[in-house]
Amino acid sequence: MKRFSALATALVLTTPLLTTSLLAIPVHAQTTTALDAEMAGILGPASAPRLEGIAAIRLHDGREIYHYYGGFRHRKGEKTWPVRADTLFRVASVSKVVTTIGLMELVEQGKVDLDRDVSDYLGFRLRNPSFPDRPILVRMLLDHTSSLRDADGYSFPPGTTLESVLGAGAPVGKSGDHFAHEANRAPGTWFEYCNLGYGIVGTIIERVSGERFDRYMRAHVLRPLKIEGGYNVFALPHPDRLSTLYQRTPQGWSLEYDDWPPEGWTEDALKDDRIGSNATMFSPQGGLRISMPDLAKIARLMIGRGAVDGVRLLKPETVIMMEKPQWTYDGHNGVTGENSAGPFDAYGMTIATLTGWKDASGRGDTPFPGYHGGLRGHLGDAYSLHSGLWYDPAKGDAYVFASTGYPPYGAPDEKGLYSYFTRSEERIFTALSHAGGAADASAPDAGTPDAGAGGR
Numbered sequence: 001m002k003r004f005s006a007l008a009t010a011l012v013l014t015t016p017l018l019t020t021s022l023l024a025i026p027v028h029a030q031t032t033t034a035l036d037a038e039m040a041g042i043l044g045p046a047s048a049p050r051l052e053g054i055a056a057i058r059l060h061d062g063r064e065i066y067h068y069y070g071g072f073r074h075r076k077g078e079k080t081w082p083v084r085a086d087t088l089f090r091v092a093s094v095s096k097v098v099t100t101i102g103l104m105e106l107v108e109q110g111k112v113d114l115d116r117d118v119s120d121y122l123g124f125r126l127r128n129p130s131f132p133d134r135p136i137l138v139r140m141l142l143d144h145t146s147s148l149r150d151a152d153g154y155s156f157p158p159g160t161t162l163e164s165v166l167g168a169g170a171p172v173g174k175s176g177d178h179f180a181h182e183a184n185r186a187p188g189t190w191f192e193y194c195n196l197g198y199g200i201v202g203t204i205i206e207r208v209s210g211e212r213f214d215r216y217m218r219a220h221v222l223r224p225l226k227i228e229g230g231y232n233v234f235a236l237p238h239p240d241r242l243s244t245l246y247q248r249t250p251q252g253w254s255l256e257y258d259d260w261p262p263e264g265w266t267e268d269a270l271k272d273d274r275i276g277s278n279a280t281m282f283s284p285q286g287g288l289r290i291s292m293p294d295l296a297k298i299a300r301l302m303i304g305r306g307a308v309d310g311v312r313l314l315k316p317e318t319v320i321m322m323e324k325p326q327w328t329y330d331g332h333n334g335v336t337g338e339n340s341a342g343p344f345d346a347y348g349m350t351i352a353t354l355t356g357w358k359d360a361s362g363r364g365d366t367p368f369p370g371y372h373g374g375l376r377g378h379l380g381d382a383y384s385l386h387s388g389l390w391y392d393p394a395k396g397d398a399y400v401f402a403s404t405g406y407p408p409y410g411a412p413d414e415k416g417l418y419s420y421f422t423r424s425e426e427r428i429f430t431a432l433s434h435a436g437g438a439a440d441a442s443a444p445d446a447g448t449p450d451a452g453a454g455g456r
Contacts, residue, residue, distance in 0.1 A: 032066075038431040039068040042403075042424055051424060052246050052253065052384075052405025053083040055292040058432040059391070059398035062303050064296065066435035071405070073243040074260065075253065088229055088241045088289040089402040090258050091387040092380030095231070095288035096198055098298060100142060100350040102221045103201055104318050111208045114139040114349075121204045123276070124163040130181040138204065140187055141197035142349035143326040145334075147180045147187045154196035154280060158269045161277040162203055191327045191334025191347065195285040202279030212270075213279040224311050225297055229290035231282040233262050236289060247384040248407045257383040258289075286382055292400055299377070299391040299398035302351075323351045323376050323393075337365060337420035342379060351376050354390065358418075366419050367399070367429040375399070379421070386425055399432050 044050035053071030057064055072080035073087045106112040112121070117135035119125045126136055128147045140146040156165060164170060166178060178196060185192070202213040209216050214232035222230060230236060242260055246253040265281070273281075290298075297308055306314030325346040329336045336344050343365035346353040354375040358364035367375065367390065374394055380387035384406040391398040403424055407414060414422045421429070 032435075035066060035431060035435060036068060038434065039428070040070060042427045042431065043070045049405070050248070051403055052248070053087075053243060054401065054403045054428065055083050055085075055087060055089065056401035056403075056428060056432060057292050057296045057398070058435040059296060059299060059303075059400070060396060060436050062300055062396035066432065067292070069292075073241075075244070075246070083243065084241075085293055086228075086238075086241050086291050087243050088236065088238070088291055089243045089385065089387065089404070090245065090287065090289050090383065091295065091389075091402060092286045092382035092385055093195070094295070094378050094380040094387045094389045095284065095286050096350050097302075097378050097389055098217070098221060098288055098290075099198055099201060099205075099284040100322060101298075101301075101313060102217050103142075103205055104314055104322065105220055106205065106208050108315060108318055112138060112204065114142075118200060118204065121207050122162065122200070123207065124167045126166055126200075127168070128179040128181075128187060130179065131186045134187045136187045138201075139326065139349060141201050143347055144191050144193050144197065145188050145327060146194060146197050147185055147190065148194045148196050148200075149178050149180055149192070150195050151178050154194075154199055154285070155283055156199075156278055156280050158265055158273050158278075158281055161274075162200065162280070163277070189333075191329070191336070191344070193335065193342065193344065196280070198285035199278075199280030199283075202282060202284030203276060205284075206279050207276035210275065212273075212275050213284060214282045221313065224313065225294075225301070225308065227290065227294040227297060229288065229294060231284065231287045231289075233258065233287075233289060234267050241291075242289060243402070243404060245383040245385050246405050248405045253405065286380065292402060295389055295402075296398060296400045299389055299400055302377075303391050303393050303396050303398065305393070322349045323353070324348050325353060329357075337363070342381070343367075343420040348376075350378065352378055363416065363419055367421065368426065368433045369418070369430065370433070379425075386422055388425065388429075397436065399429060401428050401432070403428060 039054060043054050049071060051071060053073055054068060056068045058066040069083045069085060071083050073083045074081040103112060107114060115137055118138055136146045184190060205216055206213050214230055218230050239260060242258050244259050245256040247256050301308040302319060305316035306312055306319045325348050327334060327347050329345040338359045344352050345355050345357050345365050354365045354367055356366050356371055356373050374392040375390040377390035385402060385404045386406060387402040389400055414424060416423055416426050419426055
């Protein structure tokens with residue numbers, strides 16, 4: 001497939017480094033009436049909202065220039081609790097970025113080798129039975145070329161081991177077959193998004209560090225950055241700040257996830273769990289609960305090439321390595337947006353690059369009209385929530401948001417007009433781009449019935 005001229009610009013990997021002192025400056029720009037009206041229009045009227053809630057932040061030059069918090073985070077009967085700056089969202093696959101930061105700390109310490117067989121870390125032989133002589137490398141888990149598949153499940157409860165699910169001779173159970181078998185899909189050759197790979201990453205973190213995954217991430221990533229939140233809902237210091245995730249249906253708001261008080265397995269269920277046998281229960285791929293200001297701090301960490309507010313977690317070269325595309329779509333080497341798999345056309349070790357490419361139908365990975373490339377990061381999509389962590393290290397720009405209360409998956413009113421994002425995501429991106437002026441959005445959301453700031 002013919003590629004595009006914007007790709008060369010979008011994949012530039014050596015960018016000017018913003019200084020830690022610049023990133024440490026707290027800036028809280030006043031929101032504008034026009035931008036607030038635009039965001040409120042996306043949320044919808046209080047009497048009949050289209051979405052449950054929106055929390056969004058725009059950075060420029062590494063500093064916050066706009067934020068918006070609207071809608072509700074929890075409801076009980078007719079009473080609702082509003083979305084606030086400290087609201088914790090289960091940010092779905094954006095969690096993968098933070099999980100990878102934790103893994104990369106171990107890589108820098110020489111405890112994990114990205115080019116080593118994952119079997120060496122797991123304590124059992126992990127092989128795709130269709131390609132028994134092809135080792136699955138750690139980096140393949142991060143760039144989705146491992147040949148692993150999610151099947152019907154990728155999170156297993158306490159008491160289950162990964163070896164019992166993926167080891168030699170493991171039966172194909174109710175969750176399905178977790179391996180690809182097509183001849184052209186051997187490990188390292190084919191991109192297909194796989195959440196299970198990050199459950200394996202979390203388990204490797206446990207095996208190498210000797211710490212339970214949620215505790216390791218809190219001690220070595222979140223706490224050093226003074227971030228509240230975590231991967232274990234039962235260990236949150238302020239669970240009342242959770243955004244309960246609801247789905248918008250014709251009958252009203254239907255509970256999806258993170259109700260309060262939480263239900264499911266508890267800390268008691270973990271007392272006999274063997275560390276390093278199964279970290280999928282903490283959802284390393286999607287289970288991080290975090291506020292938008294704290295997620296913006298992760299964006300600033302990436303913009304700062306591994307350092308933020310005087311704290312360094314990673315070396316600059318490690319961040320650049322995470323961003324460097326390991327896979328680029330050529331029309332026949334993976335499942336991407338053309339096949340309803342999201343805006344992934346260039347993917348590194350967890351970090352995707354939004355190239356601005358469009359397919360034959362005119363849709364692609366363009367986040368807003370007038371986009372000129374440069375954004376890297378990840379999206380989240382689960383339980384009627386969509387989230388985004390997208391940053392440009394050259395400009396210090398970032399678009400960070402969580403939006404909740406979407407209609408059932410595939411609803412026609414939520415399909416993007418010009419991209420693989422949902423329509424609401426397109427509108428959020430566009431509104432946030434207006435905070436940066438003409439340099440970021442050369443045209444409004446033109447050609448649509450609801451175009452223009454304040455006209456939503």
